[in-house]
Amino acid sequence: MTVRVRMPRFAAMATVSALALSLAACGGTTKDSASSNGNGTAAGGQASANPNAPIKKGLKIAFLPKQVNNPYETIVDNAGIAAAKEYGGEAKEVGPSDASASSQVSYINTLVQQRHDAILIAANDENAVCGPLKAAMAKNVKIVAYDSDTAKDCRNLFINQASSEEIGRSQVKLLSDQIGGKGEIAILSATANATNQNTWIKFMQDELKKPEYSGMKLVKIAYGDDDDQKSFQQTQGLLQAYPNLKGIISPTTVGIAAAARYIGGSKYKGKVTLTGLGTPNQMRQFVKDGTVKQFALWDPKNLGYLASYAAAALASGQITGAEGEKFKAGKLGERTVGANGEVILGPPTVFDAKNIDQYNF
Structure with a gap:
């Protein structure tokens, strides 16, 4: 993608990232280990x-x-x-x-x-x-x-x-601007062990401690495991469990699309604000039908x-x-x-x- 619209920068910097794995190594023919141990x-x-x-x-x-x-x-x-x-x-x-x-x-x-x-x-x-x-x-x-x-x-x-810090803090600001800085909010993440998701959420939680967000309350962090159907169900569960919910941040492309699909076909459309990280092609219909006003991605x-x-x-x-x-x-x-x-x-x-x-x- 070569066409980019320059937008205002968000906050500072940090680190991002991750998701899962574990099993035993297999034997077999491998590259020679002559020159390096892998850390330079x-x-x-x-x-x-x-x-x-x-x-x-x-x-x-x-x-x-x-x-x-x-x-x-x-x-x-x-x-x-x-x-x-x-x-x-x-x-x-x-x-x-x-x-x-x-x-x-x-x-x-x-x-x-x-x-x-x-x-x-x-x-x-x-x-x-x-x-x-x-x-x-x-x-x-x-x-x-x-x-x-x-x-x-x-x-x-x-x-x-x-920057991980930039991503996390900017997500809070995006949601705050859309709900007037007041109300109960939730986060719909990917897997509970995802390094990038957890790093971003850490900065979201820290950002929410600032005085300008004193009217916002994080009531739940839900996990859709980067699975479309589970993320859809988790969105439904959040809205049923927290009837006063004003906004959801979903910093995962699978999660935000599933959440938008649920909200867009429910009574919560226009009442609950959704933002997060998604691709334009994935989110275009939800922006154009008014389900989502703003979201972000690189x-x-x-x-x-x-x-x-x-x-x-x-x-x-x-x-x-x-x-x-x-x-x-x-x-x-x-x-x-x-x-x-x-x-x-x-x-x-x-x-x-x-x-x-x-x-x-």
Whole structure:
């Protein structure tokens, strides 16, 4: 996606991310573990980056999303796969059909056996995949987390769609502006272990402590497990359990669409405000029929594109994941590695009836 409307920036910065996994590692033929332990440290000492090194041709990379049937993850991964063609690499998407904590582990092991140069993972749980990822890193497979982070010592880089703090605090402000800063509110999240969701919610809760939000009360955090039907049912349950509910924040593309579908066909339409994170194509009908006034998101195509180039830079030795290193990310230009190996895509965009038709993703 190249067309972007510049919107006001939200708040500060932090970190984002994650979702789940755990199982035993499989044996088999793997990449040689000669040069690195996966954290930028070579077997004989400290590895050094060569920013002038060319991207290696024929790199094999794989995207491992939270679940392969998630429309948002599909957009991200397809963009990353397309980016690999630009630098002469081979990329694919593999993964489970559910977002459980153990589902990603077997895929990590298989990708190592297949001698991939880099694995890009949107983690379902920040700790559950650590063992297999560390085993992959020990065999010099580069690990890039995107969208939802792992524990920091289980990957080389984290590609964050935006500052976690910025996302969390801005969601509260979006809802507050629409309900006049008063009333009971709820959060409809994805899974209870999702790193990104929990980080955003932490900042939402902190933001709600500010004096300007004293009229708002968070009454419930519900979990739809990034499942459409469960998220639909959780929305119904929230509205029945809290008859005075004024607003819902759903910072998950699956959740916000399911919630909008329920509210849009119920007596709560026009009475309960819904905002969160969704894609324009997914939310267009709900914006145009008045169910949702505003929601936010970054460009998922650019997220996948940036993650792909970051993986290529790592696998080619241009960067090691150390703070301050720089690499070129194709059409997105030069990027800098921040603290804790984090690379931030940029601030999210707010979508409403005025601008939603300018986007197609």
